[in-house]
Amino acid sequence: MKLSLLLLLLVSSLRAVAQIGLGGTPNPNAVLDLKSPNKGLLIPRTSTTTRQTIPPVKGLMVYDTTQSSFWYHTGAVWREITDKWQTNGSVLFSNNWIGIQTNSPAYALDVGGSVRAQLNLRSDNDALIERDVHAKNNLYAYNRVGIGTLSPTQPLDVVGNARISENLQVNGNFGIVRSNSSTQLKMSLPSGNLILTLQPNVFFDVTFNMTTFTGTPRVSIAQVVSTGNTWHQIILTVHDVNTTTNTFKVRFYNAGNSTAVFDGTLNLMVVGQP
Structure with missing residues (x-):
């Protein structure tokens, strides 16, 4: 009888230990359930x-x-x-703003120093990079980049001197030069191999094709590549520029007192409005 009672008490004790509730009935899924409206758990x-x-x-x-x-x-x-970052510098979390090396963050993330990032940057708003309006140089990105200006009007708008250490290539038959009236200019580079013999006070016109211009080109420059003859007696003049047929003429005039021979290549540069 004593042995049976001892076994019954042992089994009852094991069942009691399986779920322990303090302050109320334990949750069946909890080993230990502590309930109190005004007290907490104090761990070691x-x-x-x-x-x-x-x-x-x-x-x-x-x-x-x-x-x-x-x-x-x-x-x-x-x-x-922990509920905060670990830091050995100045990091401040205030009003849902994070300041690094600044005690008064003005943005969601305000970094008062250099930043290194090995990741892609994306902005769902217009501006991706923006410097303070009081800065000497300002960089904005509203599908345009302005350096030295707060209101860029072109994809790349630079106010001030610029330096390019490599080649600048412009595609799409666009020019890279503008006049002081903001009119864009472009170049046409026709060339031709010629053999001419001119008597004194005689001229001969040669027609060249050129790139499309909306107005008569203002500047024409010629380069002569000769094998050695009397071409230096010949005066070259560009005339009869036709923007409908996109042609112009070069007049070869022998201003000397003897026969002049031109045997070589004539390279030209014509500058005008596209």
Whole structure:
């Protein structure tokens, strides 16, 4: 009878330990259920020095009184449970804004120093990069980039001197030069191989094709590549520019007193409005 009673008490004790409830009926899914309207759970407290001497147990948790924070063990190292970044510099979280190296962040992320990022940047608004309006040089990106200007009017708008250390290539038959009246200019580079013999005071016209211009080209420059003859007696003049047929003529005039021979290549540069 005594043995039966002992076994009954032992089984009852095991069942009681399976679920423990303090302050009320335990939840059937909880091993330990603590309930209180005005009290909390106080877990073991220890200093940093003592915590580091505790044998490693995965899932072990303590409150570090030195750090004033909760710590848990991963089975390999202690990890702090924290609601903020760890920093050894100046980081401020205020009004949902984060300031790094600044105590008064004015934006969601305000960095008061250099930034290095190994990632792509994307903006769903117009501006991706913007410098303060009081800065000497300003960079804006509203599908346009302005350097030295707050209101770029072109995809790349530079106010001030610019330096390019490599070649500048312009495609699409567009020019790269404008006159002081903001009229865009472009170049046409016709060329031809010629053999001419001219008597004194005689001229001969040669027609060249050119790129389309909306107005009569204002500048024409010629380069003579000769094999050595009397071409230096010949005066070259560009005339009869026709923007309908996109042609112009070069007049070869022998201004000397003897026969002149031109045997070589004539390279021209014509500048006008596109």
